[in-house]
Amino acid sequence: MRGLMQDRQLTIPPLLSRAETNFGHKRIVTGGATETVSTWREVAPRVRKLARALESLGVPAGACVGTFAWNSQRHVELYLAIPSSGRILHTINHRLHHEQISFIVNDAADDVLFIDRTILPVIWPLVSSFGTVRHVVVMEDGGDMPLPDDPRVLDYEELLSRQADRPFETVVEDENTAAALCYTSGTTGNPKGVLYSHRSVILHSLLLLGADVFALSERDVVAPIVPMFHVNAWGLPYAVMQCGSDLVLPGSIRDPEQIVSLLSRHRVTFSAAVATVWRDLIPALASHDLGSLRHIACGGGAVDDALSRAYEQIVGIPLTNAWGMTETSPVVTTSRLATHHDNLRGEARRLLIGTPGPAVPLTEIRVVGDDGTVQPHDGKTPGELQVAGATIARAYFGTDIGRDGFTSDGWLRTGDVATIDEWGYLRIVDRTKDLVKSGGEWISSVLLENAVMADPRVREAAVIGISDPRWGERPMACVVPAAGVNLTAEEVRAHLRGRVASWWIPERIEIMGEIPKTATGKWSKQALRRRFADPATGSP
Incomplete structure (x- = not known):
C-alpha cells in the first residue's frame, strides 16, 4: 500500500515564489565599488526576465549556462533563473589555470557565458578556445576593461530590459532533472564534473536549516564568503531562500578590512569561508564590532587551534568546522557540542568544535x-x-x-x-596522498601542521613528504612566520619537542613568505612537491 500524500516534486522554481511572497522585504546586499541593497520583491521580476532572456537567446533546454561571477545579486538571479527554466547552472572558478578553464567549458559544452566585468580580462583571451559558446553576457561590477567589439558580447542589464516581466512556465517536472554543475579543482589530472539534481539541491539547502547543522532562520543575516563559483557557495544562497534570512554578499571585495567592515555594518550572524580567508581577516577583526556573529563556519581543511583561538579571543566565538567535497553538495558533517560533551570546558570545547563533527541528516x-x-x-x-x-x-x-x-x-x-x-x-x-610513511610508520601531515601552527609566531604551515635514503620518506615543513616575526627552523623544531613524537619532527624546515594556494584557497601541496622535488629523481 502506498501513502496518500501529494506527489510534489522537489525543484528549485518554488524557491522564487517563496522568497517573493513570504520574504519580499528581506535584503540582498552586494558589496563592491558601489554597495547595492535590493529586496526579493525587486529581484523576483528580474529573475523572470532573465529566464525569458535565456529563451530569447535560444538556449536549448538542458543546456549548460556558464557563470564566471563573484558573490552578487546578479549571480543569485542566475542561481534561480537558469535551473528554473530547465537549463543547467554551471558555475566556474576563474582562478583555475587557463587550460583547466578551457577544458571545463568545453567538457560541459556551455552554450552561453555570464561574466562579471572585473573577471572579463581573465576569461576573454580564452573565449576563442571555447568551442560551443555562442554568447558572452557581461555583468557590470566596476571593471574597467572595455567591452569587446564582438557580436557575441551582450550587456546583462540591456538584455533584461528587453524582456517582459511575465510568469514563465515551469518546465522542471522531474526533481531528478540536472540543476547545477560544478567541477572539482583537478589536483590529480583534469577536473571532474559533479552534476547536482533539483532534488539534491533542495534537500541540501533544507538540511542547512537544521538546529544541529547551521540552524539558519528568518532572523539570521547570512554572509557566504565562500565563493558562489565553488559548490554553490556551500548551498547557502538556496538555504536563505528557504528560510528568509537577509543575504550579504561581498561582491568583488577581497580586502580583509572591507570584508570585516561589511560583516560588522550589516550585523551578520552567520558566515562561512575556508581557513585561509579567516586567517587573512584576523588583523582587521579588533577594529570592528562583530558581536552579532553567532556561528563562524570553516571548511576546506582542518581548523588549527591557533586560528580558532584567535577568533574566540577577539570575536568571542571559535570557528566551527564543517567537512565536505564538491561531490557531496558539499556539507556532510559539521561540529557541535552534544549532551555527552557537557562536562567539557574552555580549550576542550574549542578543540571539539574544531573537528569535523558528526554526519548531518540524510x-x-x-x-x-x-x-x-x-x-x-x-x-x-x-x-x-x-x-x-x-x-x-x-x-x-x-x-x-x-x-x-x-x-x-x-x-x-x-x-x-x-x-x-x-x-x-x-x-x-x-x-x-598526503600521509608521510617514514621507516614503515605513518605520520599525519594534518596533525603535524596543527602542532606547528600552535606556535603564535607561525601564520601558516604545510607539511609534505620528501624522499629519504634511510627512512624512505620524511616530513618537510613549509612555514610562514607571523607578520614581523623572524623565525628559524631550529625554533620551529624546539616548539615541536614534547608536542609530537620525536621521530615526527622534520629535519628539513623551509621558512617561506607564502604557501602557494589552490584555486579554492587551500594549500597547494602539489605545487610544494614540484618546487622541492629531487632534481635527480623528480620526486619530493
Whole structure:
C-alpha cells in the first residue's frame, strides 16, 4: 500500500515564489565599488526576465549556462533563473589555470557565458578556445576593461530590459532533472564534473536549516564568503531562500578590512569561508564590532587551534568546522557540542568544535581499512573515509570518468583518511596522498601542521613528504612566520619537542613568505612537491 500524500516534486522554481511572497522585504546586499541593497520583491521580476532572456537567446533546454561571477545579486538571479527554466547552472572558478578553464567549458559544452566585468580580462583571451559558446553576457561590477567589439558580447542589464516581466512556465517536472554543475579543482589530472539534481539541491539547502547543522532562520543575516563559483557557495544562497534570512554578499571585495567592515555594518550572524580567508581577516577583526556573529563556519581543511583561538579571543566565538567535497553538495558533517560533551570546558570545547563533527541528516559516513573491512567507531582505528546519501554524487559527469572514486556498493571514496568515535564524530587524519610513511610508520601531515601552527609566531604551515635514503620518506615543513616575526627552523623544531613524537619532527624546515594556494584557497601541496622535488629523481 502506498501513502496518500501529494506527489510534489522537489525543484528549485518554488524557491522564487517563496522568497517573493513570504520574504519580499528581506535584503540582498552586494558589496563592491558601489554597495547595492535590493529586496526579493525587486529581484523576483528580474529573475523572470532573465529566464525569458535565456529563451530569447535560444538556449536549448538542458543546456549548460556558464557563470564566471563573484558573490552578487546578479549571480543569485542566475542561481534561480537558469535551473528554473530547465537549463543547467554551471558555475566556474576563474582562478583555475587557463587550460583547466578551457577544458571545463568545453567538457560541459556551455552554450552561453555570464561574466562579471572585473573577471572579463581573465576569461576573454580564452573565449576563442571555447568551442560551443555562442554568447558572452557581461555583468557590470566596476571593471574597467572595455567591452569587446564582438557580436557575441551582450550587456546583462540591456538584455533584461528587453524582456517582459511575465510568469514563465515551469518546465522542471522531474526533481531528478540536472540543476547545477560544478567541477572539482583537478589536483590529480583534469577536473571532474559533479552534476547536482533539483532534488539534491533542495534537500541540501533544507538540511542547512537544521538546529544541529547551521540552524539558519528568518532572523539570521547570512554572509557566504565562500565563493558562489565553488559548490554553490556551500548551498547557502538556496538555504536563505528557504528560510528568509537577509543575504550579504561581498561582491568583488577581497580586502580583509572591507570584508570585516561589511560583516560588522550589516550585523551578520552567520558566515562561512575556508581557513585561509579567516586567517587573512584576523588583523582587521579588533577594529570592528562583530558581536552579532553567532556561528563562524570553516571548511576546506582542518581548523588549527591557533586560528580558532584567535577568533574566540577577539570575536568571542571559535570557528566551527564543517567537512565536505564538491561531490557531496558539499556539507556532510559539521561540529557541535552534544549532551555527552557537557562536562567539557574552555580549550576542550574549542578543540571539539574544531573537528569535523558528526554526519548531518540524510548522509552516512564510514571508514574502511585496506582490506575492505569497515572499521569500528572507536576514534582510534583509521581507514579511508567513504560517504553516502541523497546529496552525494553517485558518478561523475561524462562517461567512464572517475569510476574508481566509487565503491561497488555505491559509496563515494573521498581519499581522506579518518577515524569515527563512538558518538559518530569524524576526525580527518590526512589525505591518502598526503600521509608521510617514514621507516614503515605513518605520520599525519594534518596533525603535524596543527602542532606547528600552535606556535603564535607561525601564520601558516604545510607539511609534505620528501624522499629519504634511510627512512624512505620524511616530513618537510613549509612555514610562514607571523607578520614581523623572524623565525628559524631550529625554533620551529624546539616548539615541536614534547608536542609530537620525536621521530615526527622534520629535519628539513623551509621558512617561506607564502604557501602557494589552490584555486579554492587551500594549500597547494602539489605545487610544494614540484618546487622541492629531487632534481635527480623528480620526486619530493
